[in-house]
Amino acid sequence: MLPNINQILHMQINSIDEEESKIEYKSRIADMSDEAIVMEIPLNENTGRLKKLYLGDELSAYYISQGGIKNYFNTSVIGFREDVIRLIMLKKPEPEAITQIQRRSFLRVPAELEIAVKFSEQLQFVAVTEDVGGGGVSFICDGYIPLNVNYVISCWVLVPFKSGTIEHVPLKGEIVRVKLLETGRQLAMVRFVEITDRDRQKLIRYCFERQMDLRKN
Structure with a gap:
């Protein structure tokens, strides 16, 4: 349209x-x-x-x-x-x-992407996403990191496209849930609170490409 x-x-x-x-x-x-x-x-x-x-x-x-x-x-x-x-x-x-x-129904897909997280000036780490969408992301990190619900973090997600290009998508997100895994690591679920429409579009396009790949398998 x-x-x-x-x-x-x-x-x-x-x-x-x-x-x-x-x-x-x-x-x-x-x-x-x-x-x-x-x-x-x-x-x-x-x-x-x-x-x-x-x-x-x-x-x-x-x-x-x-x-x-x-x-x-x-x-x-x-x-x-x-x-x-x-x-x-x-x-x-x-x-x-x-x-x-x-606006309220962003596609979400399972994806293992590299995500850099700035928790505070003293604590910054690299994790791996479990799923990605236009409205939020989940990632898995070590269990010792003191993640708190409602805490706002700064992130950069490394997004690869089928064309071969790789984009760094910056965003700020609010931790909405933390789940302790059997492995001793933890899963953080994050809702975006600050992301440009241009960067959100990159994530949405990645999700559509990823969904097409998943359907083929």
Whole structure:
């Protein structure tokens, strides 16, 4: 399902500047063509300032459709159009390249990924996930680590894709449950409390790829 004219498009710029890549912008879709989504100049959602885009800029975008479903896709600036105001032409995604996800029903898949956890300034460790989703993650770690429910931790998850690329996804999560395992280790279940939509999209895409692999086996 593609977006419609007058819908709001939310986006982040895929930038090597970490701070820039976290900024969220929004814009109104002014027109559609066979090749392009045509939008107005985007605004910084926090400051209200206009953001100048350049030919070739790559974006991670989403729009919200009926039922509160977020529709994620990647795109790039392919041109400009001069109207009453300057408009930006984005490459239209193929419908099958759009990932639909309902805000409260993130797909969760079993996966053993490396996760670096910063519990405090004095305690940082590397663990392995048991499952991963767009809304949370579970990981297994040594039993001596003093995990506490409701504690907020900083994490970086190493996410490999079928394309061969590997992404580091930073996030903050709240520990919602801790379970002691028979091995003496412990399982921590974490709910995301701070993650950019761009990074959440990476996890969602990994989950879909992982689910496809699991179905084949």
